[in-house]
Amino acid sequence: MRIVVSGGGTGGHIYPALALIKEIKRNHADVEFLYIGTEKGLEKKIVEREGIPFKSIEITGFKRSLSFENIKTIMRFLKGVNKSRRYLKEFKADVVIGSGGFVCGPVVYAAAKSNIPTVIHEQNSLPGITNKFLARYVDKIAICFEEARSFFPENKTVLTGNPRASEVVGVDGAKGRASLGLKPGKKSVLIFGGSRGAKPINDAVLEMINSIDQKDYEVIYVTGEVHYEKVMMEAGKTRKSDKLIIKPFIHNMPEVLAGVDLIVSRAGATSLAEITALGLPSILIPSPYVTANHQEKNAKALSDSGAALVLLEKDLSGKRLEEKIDDILLNSENLNKMKKASKELGIPDAAQRLYKLMKEIV
């Protein structure tokens, strides 16, 4: 069996695809994979790190307003479809899986038009533009939130959850803690701003950085690769603390997530699937810069059930963030209630469900 996977731009589209690849490999050691992404997105680096063959096409997103750039995007899309057809033919693909992001548009479309079975995976409660476009061409659509169902044809749509959830359960949190040098028996909070980092979250952490040394917990703070140098320069001006660990990016995220007690993050759908699969409490700061404010809707699904606290970016400050972390982490009753609510939302067998769906069409 030869499987093409495509999806990217950000980690939220890439990691679910990689988790599905792992699940397929677990069931069939002899399957061959080809990943099609762009050179510019995070996918090239992440996918090649996993030793999966990678090919690229060029694509950009549509602007919502009338713009000359959209004509260029249509040209790139058509070129991308041609290139994808060539890749699919050369590779002799038996099935094509798209996990969202602009790049999977031309790839999955080319596959459907070449009569190759196709599945797309939608991580968000409010679907992205690419998956909405692909919906009528593909064989199956896997969703993670019931709210997404109404956007897709009923007969092809199945709730599977996000396969990345399956990758974080059952992993050894002690390994994650050891990789960061966390002290045994101390509580810890992991702060990150999605796969690329988020400047407003970085600013808030820099504001609270001086009080971390007095806390009875440790802070792991991930800046995002592009923000790292600047944050380190700012952080270097203040007193150092061995209760604060700063990283540009974490590659062993499943182990780290399994080893910490509280998450502060954006509300990207893949992060939420990981958090709920592990039953972790969280403080969510939805990005207001995403299509149709979909992160706020993702976050609401958790906060409505008591699994998370939502802190809107307009209300974010170092002081507010610090207060909320203290409220949860230093109050075991709060912590336990949130953990329980979070666990109830998780779909830890999502990878198996998605694998089963893929098998149905092959």
Ligand SMILES: CC(=O)N[C@H]1[C@@H](OP(=O)(O)OP(=O)(O)OC[C@H]2O[C@@H](n3ccc(=O)[nH]c3=O)[C@H](O)[C@@H]2O)O[C@H](CO)[C@@H](O)[C@@H]1O
């Ligand atoms: C700005 C933007 O468009 N964001 C979208 C993007 O977010 P983004 O890529 O930030 O997505 P998520 O928060 O959903 O997922 C991030 C992924 O990266 C991993 N990770 C993160 C940091 C790190 O240091 N190491 C690491 O491995 C996380 O564990 C997770 O698996 O895709 C999501 C899923 O479609 C959407 O819901 C988000 O709205």
